[in-house]
Amino acid sequence: MRALFALLIICIAVVQPALAKKKSHAIAMHDDIKYPKDFKNFEGVNPKAPKGGTLKLGVVGTFDSTNPYITKGTAPVGLSRYSEKFVFEGLMARSPDEPFTLYAWIAESVEVADDRSWITFHINPKAKWEDGTPITPQDVMFSHEILKEKGAPNMRLMYSKVDTVEQTGDFSVKFTFKTQEDGTYNPEMPLLIGLMSVLSRHFFEGKEFEKTSLNFVMGSGPYKITGIKPGHRIVYERRQDYWGDDLPINRGKNNFDRIEVEYYREPNVARLAFESGEYDYLTESKPDKQKRLVKLSKSSKSPLKIVDYDHKRSVALSTYCMNGRRDIFKDRRVREALSYALDFHWLNKNLFHGVYKRNRSFFENTELAHQGVPSDAEYKLLKQFKGEVPDEVFEKPYYPANYKKESKFREGLKIAKDLLKKAGWNIQKGVLRNVKTGKAFEFEMMLYNKEDEKVALAFARTLKKLGIHMTIRTLDAAQYEMRRLKFDYDMILNAWFAGNSPGAELYFYWGSEMADQEGSRNYPAVKNKAVDFLCKYIAAAQTRKELVTGCHALDRVLMWGHYVIPFYYNNRVFIAHRTPLDHPEVVPELPVLLATWWATPEKEKKK
Numbered sequence: 001m002r003a004l005f006a007l008l009i010i011c012i013a014v015v016q017p018a019l020a021k022k023k024s025h026a027i028a029m030h031d032d033i034k035y036p037k038d039f040k041n042f043e044g045v046n047p048k049a050p051k052g053g054t055l056k057l058g059v060v061g062t063f064d065s066t067n068p069y070i071t072k073g074t075a076p077v078g079l080s081r082y083s084e085k086f087v088f089e090g091l092m093a094r095s096p097d098e099p100f101t102l103y104a105w106i107a108e109s110v111e112v113a114d115d116r117s118w119i120t121f122h123i124n125p126k127a128k129w130e131d132g133t134p135i136t137p138q139d140v141m142f143s144h145e146i147l148k149e150k151g152a153p154n155m156r157l158m159y160s161k162v163d164t165v166e167q168t169g170d171f172s173v174k175f176t177f178k179t180q181e182d183g184t185y186n187p188e189m190p191l192l193i194g195l196m197s198v199l200s201r202h203f204f205e206g207k208e209f210e211k212t213s214l215n216f217v218m219g220s221g222p223y224k225i226t227g228i229k230p231g232h233r234i235v236y237e238r239r240q241d242y243w244g245d246d247l248p249i250n251r252g253k254n255n256f257d258r259i260e261v262e263y264y265r266e267p268n269v270a271r272l273a274f275e276s277g278e279y280d281y282l283t284e285s286k287p288d289k290q291k292r293l294v295k296l297s298k299s300s301k302s303p304l305k306i307v308d309y310d311h312k313r314s315v316a317l318s319t320y321c322m323n324g325r326r327d328i329f330k331d332r333r334v335r336e337a338l339s340y341a342l343d344f345h346w347l348n349k350n351l352f353h354g355v356y357k358r359n360r361s362f363f364e365n366t367e368l369a370h371q372g373v374p375s376d377a378e379y380k381l382l383k384q385f386k387g388e389v390p391d392e393v394f395e396k397p398y399y400p401a402n403y404k405k406e407s408k409f410r411e412g413l414k415i416a417k418d419l420l421k422k423a424g425w426n427i428q429k430g431v432l433r434n435v436k437t438g439k440a441f442e443f444e445m446m447l448y449n450k451e452d453e454k455v456a457l458a459f460a461r462t463l464k465k466l467g468i469h470m471t472i473r474t475l476d477a478a479q480y481e482m483r484r485l486k487f488d489y490d491m492i493l494n495a496w497f498a499g500n501s502p503g504a505e506l507y508f509y510w511g512s513e514m515a516d517q518e519g520s521r522n523y524p525a526v527k528n529k530a531v532d533f534l535c536k537y538i539a540a541a542q543t544r545k546e547l548v549t550g551c552h553a554l555d556r557v558l559m560w561g562h563y564v565i566p567f568y569y570n571n572r573v574f575i576a577h578r579t580p581l582d583h584p585e586v587v588p589e590l591p592v593l594l595a596t597w598w599a600t601p602e603k604e605k606k607k
Contacts (some may be wrong), residue, residue, distance in 0.1 A: 023109040029100040044590040045252030053599025055256040058270050058279035061477035062231040065212035069151045071519035073212035076234045077261050086236050087219035092194035093249040100501035102194045119190035123171040128243045130218045137167040142201035150210040153519040154508040188503045188539050222254035234261050255598035280578045287353040293576045307575040312588040314366045316495040319564035324525035333423040335562040339401040340416035341462040356568035368551035377549045385530040390560040398559035400566045432467030442469040443490035448480035507535040524563035
């Protein structure tokens with residue numbers, strides 16, 4: 001009888017669903033929620049910011065689609081997945097001052113299983129589309145399905161990890177997740193679904209979702225599209241009936257009645273347009289241009305103001321990225337040799353007024369960047385890949401070629417020649433040729449910004465000393481993006497941004513499967529078992545300590561793989577804006593969000 005009773009208990013335990021936590025207004029990757037349920041607004045905003053006025057923006061590039069969720073086409077500012085959202089909204093909103101915490105948005109609360117095997121979103125009954133119809137569970141389920149089937153590759157990858165989606169109430173939707181290889185659940189999946197944009201089923205259903213179009217798409221956000229000039233201009237107007245104005249995540253935000261975005265083909269044309277008053281806000285990274293703007297702002301009649309400070313956040317890793325699908329870049333020794341041809345110290349002194357620092361990590365300016373030799377915890381993760389990753393991963397930290405100021409550039413070129421020789425390349429009559437095939441070492445650098453040509457030309461001159469011929473081709477933004485998405489390039493200038501709490505997106509950047517998936521961001525074609533393992537380990541990290549350890553290990557493997565040639569960065573934020581605009585107090589730990597700015601009322605301007 002006791003044995004039968006014990007068996008019954010076990011059976012009950014097996015069939016019992018995973019317990020859920022109580023309904024919550026937020027969810028955090030590592031349960032470190034900062035803002036309580038009754039919080040009024042995020043830090044770094046002015047909750048009393050006035051509404052009204054027009055914000056005019058200038059952007060270099062073009063656009064040819066208002067659907068930001070597909071591989072084809074380029075979406076404009078305000079719709080792009082990489083800009084602030086004007087039209088579309090997510091189930092939850094990311095906190096600006098926490099590593100990875102989401103707060104109520106379309107979903108007013110959530111329930112999450114203790115083992116994170118499922119999450120239930122309770123939709124705010126007040127949430128409505130632009131046409132006044134309510135947002136329903138069917139909209140959420142439709143959004144998941146269409147993005148999983150026809151969305152960009154990273155969406156297809158993430159959303160395919162959902163096992164079932166079901167409506168559990170009038171305003172509730174439950175997502176149940178597939179198990180991982182080890183039988184556990186990816187703890188990041190509830191948050192990734194929380195970030196999912198919600199699309200209107202009655203607007204998108206029946207349309208050819210995967211094709212580019214310039215329709216006035218309908219969303220539930222604070223703005224709606226009121227004008228489009230293809231490739232040149234898009235206009236948004238603030239919805240007076242926007243349902244979410246009083247949400248804590250929105251207080252102090254979405255203050256302009258009208259936002260006009262003008263596109264320019266050339267950076268210098270855009271700068272001249274700003275100086276002549278055609279738009280209101282300009283971020284500037286070029287030191288010489290910054291000096292000019294400061295000088296202009298000091299004129300007594302100037303309407304310009306400058307925001308200039310050093311921030312304390314993660315920075316992107318800018319690189320020359322080699323396409324490992326090309327035969328000439330498949331040998332690690334060749335990739336390392338090319339890194340010696342970038343004379344950072346000369347470039348910094350002669351072109352950039354000495355303001356830049358050299359990148360040496362994919363997680364620059366954060367605790368996630370590796371330091372020194374691997375810790376015991378890192379070694380445990382890495383030891384299984386001995387012989388498959390470079391020995392240097394275990395022996396020392398990575399520093400790019402010519403890192404130190406006292407580095408002798410000519411000696412670096414000698415190292416490069418030795419590496420190329422070992423890889424089967426020799427200089428014959430001034431031309432580097434493959435010993436076996438006799439083929440010359442030549443390739444194309446693909447750019448989309450003419451301002452980047454100066455550095456590329458200096459790089460090409462140095463490569464010539466190694467017998468390498470590099471041509472430079474500068475395309476317009478649309479052509480560049482089309483070729484980049486299809487991996488149709490030899491070398492490009494590219495940047496990756498990991499943030500303070502990276503996760504599943506790392507596999508989209510570096511995973512082996514992504515190397516063959518058009519539209520992914522694995523531009524160097526990294527195919528490495530250690531990288532795959534570490535990307536998945538980081539995404540499944542249960543604690544911040546595990547996350548940091550995994551990032552340190554991944555950083556070492558990627559950097560010692562010499563898949564890219566690291567560039568440079570600085571921590572400076574430099575913005576020039578016209579006096580009708582105002583902004584919250586600067587907080588170096590927080591990002592600059594245009595949604596938190598506002599137009600100064602007319603009475604104050606007259607004073």
